Every structure is written in structure tokens, then in C-alpha cells.
Amino acid sequence: MEVEEFTRKIEKIKEDATKNILSHFNRIHDKLFTFNNILIAGYFALSRIETDINIKVIMVPLLNLIFLIFIEYLMMEKSRKEAGVNELGLDEFIHFAENKDKKTTLYSLLSIITTLGVFTYFLYLLLF
Numbered sequence: 001m002e003v004e005e006f007t008r009k010i011e012k013i014k015e016d017a018t019k020n021i022l023s024h025f026n027r028i029h030d031k032l033f034t035f036n037n038i039l040i041a042g043y044f045a046l047s048r049i050e051t052d053i054n055i056k057v058i059m060v061p062l063l064n065l066i067f068l069i070f071i072e073y074l075m076m077e078k079s080r081k082e083a084g085v086n087e088l089g090l091d092e093f094i095h096f097a098e099n100k101d102k103k104t105t106l107y108s109l110l111s112i113i114t115t116l117g118v119f120t121y122f123l124y125l126l127l128f
Contacts, residue, residue, distance in 0.1 A: 022079075025108055029072060032115050036065050039118055046125055053125055064118045071107045078104060 039061040047055045 025075065025104065028108060029068065029075075029111065032111055033065075033068055036061055036068060036115055036118065039115075039122055040065065042122055043125075046122070050125070057125065060121055061118050064114050067114055068111055071111050074107060075104060 040058065043058045043061050044055075047053045047057055
């Protein structure tokens with residue numbers, strides 16, 4: 001009896017941890033979107049203040065925004081697959097289970113890196 005209760009508690013902890021991971025990814029991406037929007041305004045202002053900076057430099061944060069939207073789309077598709085996991089065939093389910101979190105983590109790391117790159121380039125334009 002105690003073993004079954006312990007097993008249920010472990011499963012509950014795993015389920016809660018998965019929900020927390022998704023919550024953290026969502027919070028990180030929300031902050032990246034907000035920061036990138038601030039950078040868009042900064043790039044636009046910088047191109048108007050500094051005469052030697054072309055307005056086309058605004059494409060840098062806009063391309064990053066497109067990348068962030070693409071990542072959100074991929075995460076939505078991942079959630080859609082998770083919601084319909086019982087409709088997958090055995091091979092699809094095994095492939096899905098093996099690759100479930102690897103791509104999400106990689107894309108999130110990539111979004112952080114690209115946003116830091118956009119910020120670093122903004123600082124370079126601002127200071128030099």
C-alpha cells in the first residue's frame with residue numbers, strides 16, 4: 001500500500017515538474033519578446049539620432065522577432081502533439097517521447113543567444 005502511494009506521489013512530482021518547466025519557458029520567452037520590442041524601438045531611435053547609422057539596421061531586431069515567433073509556433077505544435085499523444089502510432093510516439101524536450105531546450109537557448117547578439121550589436125552601435 002505504501003509503495004503505491006509513494007509511486008503516485010512520484011508521478012505527481014514528475015507531472016508538476018513538467019508543468020513548471022513549460023511555465024519557465026513561457027516566462028523566458030515573454031521576457032525575450034518584451035526585450036526585443038524594446039530593442040526595436042532602440043534601433044529605430046538610434047538610426048534617427050545618429051546620422052551615420054542606416055534605418056535598415058532595424059532589420060536586425062525584426063529578424064530576431066521573426067525567429068522568436070517561429071519558436072513560439074514550434075512550441076505550440078509541440079503542445080498540440082502532447083495533447084493528442086494518444087492518437088499517435090507506436091513509432092510516432094517513441095520518436096516523440098525521445099525528442100520531446102531536446103529541441104525545446106535548444107530553441108530556447110538559441111533564442112536567448114540571438115537576443116543577446118541583437119543587444120550586443122545595439123551596444124556596439126551605441127558606443128562606437
